[in-house]
Amino acid sequence: MKYAGGVLLPTLRIDRESGRPIVAQLVSAMRDLVLSGVLEPGQRLPSSRTFAQDQGISRTTAIGVYESLAAEGLIVSHVGSGSYVSDILKAKAETISTEPDRHKRQPKRLANLTERASEQFFPRLAHPTKPRPFVTGLPALDLFPIPLWSKLMARHWRAARGIALGYPEPAGQPELRRAIATHLRANRGVVCEPEEVFIVNGAQEAFNRIGNTLLDPGDPVWFENPGPIGARNSLLSSGARLVPVPVDNEGIDVAAGLKAEPDFRLAFVTPSHQHPLGAVMSLQRRFELLQAAERADAWIVEDDYDGEFYYSGHPPPTLKSVDTVGRVIYVGTFSKSIFPGLRIAFMVVSSPLSEVFDRIAGATLQGASTMVQSVVANFIEEGHFASHIRRMRKTYMERHEVLIDAASQRLAGAVDVKPTESGIQTVGHLLTGHDESSVAKAAADLDVIVAPLERFCIAPIDAKGFALGFSTSTPAQIRSGVDRLADAIDSLG
Numbered sequence: 001m002k003y004a005g006g007v008l009l010p011t012l013r014i015d016r017e018s019g020r021p022i023v024a025q026l027v028s029a030m031r032d033l034v035l036s037g038v039l040e041p042g043q044r045l046p047s048s049r050t051f052a053q054d055q056g057i058s059r060t061t062a063i064g065v066y067e068s069l070a071a072e073g074l075i076v077s078h079v080g081s082g083s084y085v086s087d088i089l090k091a092k093a094e095t096i097s098t099e100p101d102r103h104k105r106q107p108k109r110l111a112n113l114t115e116r117a118s119e120q121f122f123p124r125l126a127h128p129t130k131p132r133p134f135v136t137g138l139p140a141l142d143l144f145p146i147p148l149w150s151k152l153m154a155r156h157w158r159a160a161r162g163i164a165l166g167y168p169e170p171a172g173q174p175e176l177r178r179a180i181a182t183h184l185r186a187n188r189g190v191v192c193e194p195e196e197v198f199i200v201n202g203a204q205e206a207f208n209r210i211g212n213t214l215l216d217p218g219d220p221v222w223f224e225n226p227g228p229i230g231a232r233n234s235l236l237s238s239g240a241r242l243v244p245v246p247v248d249n250e251g252i253d254v255a256a257g258l259k260a261e262p263d264f265r266l267a268f269v270t271p272s273h274q275h276p277l278g279a280v281m282s283l284q285r286r287f288e289l290l291q292a293a294e295r296a297d298a299w300i301v302e303d304d305y306d307g308e309f310y311y312s313g314h315p316p317p318t319l320k321s322v323d324t325v326g327r328v329i330y331v332g333t334f335s336k337s338i339f340p341g342l343r344i345a346f347m348v349v350s351s352p353l354s355e356v357f358d359r360i361a362g363a364t365l366q367g368a369s370t371m372v373q374s375v376v377a378n379f380i381e382e383g384h385f386a387s388h389i390r391r392m393r394k395t396y397m398e399r400h401e402v403l404i405d406a407a408s409q410r411l412a413g414a415v416d417v418k419p420t421e422s423g424i425q426t427v428g429h430l431l432t433g434h435d436e437s438s439v440a441k442a443a444a445d446l447d448v449i450v451a452p453l454e455r456f457c458i459a460p461i462d463a464k465g466f467a468l469g470f471s472t473s474t475p476a477q478i479r480s481g482v483d484r485l486a487d488a489i490d491s492l493g
């Protein structure tokens with residue numbers, strides 16, 4: 001609507017008590033009217049004299065408001081014919097919705113892959129940030145040697161030169177790649193060159209990179225059922241077609257995998273400590289899996305997320321240690337062995353595939369914090385890592401024993417908590433007729449966190465139960481957690 005004397009602006013209000021300059025108040029209010037489309041492109045504004053009278057302000061102030069708006073390009077002034085809302089905003093007005101909740105709406109158009117993957121994602125689990133019985137995925141945060149860590153950090157800052165402040169090496173800092181290669185050889189039987197070790201911001205990033213590099217949309221991927229949620233979601237977002245493969249007490253059932261999909265492109269496994277059921281993959285299965293991958297010309301991803309912790313005298317063997325042809329991509333993380341907020345993990349990719357990963361890392365400017373990588377390298381090289389692992393192994397062994405003992409007393413007949421030989425979590429099989437999620441909810445009401453097995457499944461399984469972490473809580477907290485879990489189950493009748 002055109003007004004001979006320019007549009008009326010009855011909604012403008014000046015707050016003279018606010019202390020904010022009048023020009024600024026009016027510019028901001030007018031800007032909102034223009035950008036929200038209330039004032040349309042081409043619409044005539046009152047003359048500065050009329051505007052001054054309408055608003056009860058001086059002419060100079062009114063001119064100041066118009067000049068500011070003109071400087072922002074929101075209005076234009078023509079000598080002799082007055083001021084108008086800028087036409088430049090026309091195109092914008094046609095495409096931008098003026099609905100007040102437009103910022104809250106979801107983006108309309110996602111990439112097909114993301115759209116499909118997000119449909120398949122299960123509701124996101126809360127990140128485990130707060131130690132509570134029986135949260136999984138968190139180490140004993142209270143026992144981490146923070147004074148030592150801050151000393152190492154301070155040492156690096158004191159010596160910081162350009163190299164520490166610049167961009168990191170895309171594949172990882174050489175000193176950390178060397179330290180990890182040495183550590184893996186001695187502790188995990190993995191023989192590799194530092195150039196085959198890639199530093200990443202968490203194992204999750206390794207899974208994303210592997211999926212993006214080795215998979216095309218629709219490629220069949222063997223995935224342990226049940227299996228880890230984060231890795232599953234990474235592979236789905238790479239477009240993988242996940243083939244659920246059952247697991248038993250020897251690990252992944254290779255024969256069942258071959259029956260379901262002999263031409264798989266990649267197999268994702270947790271051989272040292274099946275996640276979440278806890279089996280260590282037998283040697284027989286390791287060779288069967290390597291042979292099946294060789295026949296299908298497939299890759300294998302080994303997720304060794306908590307194999308540093310073992311309780312029976314021998315570390316669980318890695319699959320990579322018996323991989324003579326370089327089919328296995330080994331992924332390790334410091335999230336359990338140092339702390340997850342570090343966001344440092346690594347993958348071992350054998351040559352010649354390592355050259356591809358190296359090129360991609362360089363071309364896409366990847367890399368993790370230079371300073372943090374150097375501190376981790378020192379932590380390992382100076383023996384602190386080995387001492388910390390040794391100390392934690394003892395702590396976790398004790399916490400594991402307390403859990404098994406308390407459960408045998410308080411949860412007998414309700415939850416059968418299985419002893420584990422390695423890792424920082426175990427499985428408890430639900431023996432009552434309740435469904436897993438009701439128990440989990442009743443337990444959460446008592447501040448006890450148990451993760452139902454169904455969350456880890458991409459196809460139904462016979463077992464019912466929970467993943468139970470035992471690393472974050474003290475023995476007293478574990479006992480109290482077991483009591484509360486028993487109370488939660490009792491409360492369901």
Ligand SMILES: Cc1ncc(COP(=O)(O)O)c(C=O)c1O
Nearest residue numbers: 137202203204228275305333335
């Ligand atoms: C099976 C499994 N793999 C890997 C990780 C570690 O992931 P990140 O290194 O990204 O913390 C976790 C974390 O809980 C896990 O449960």
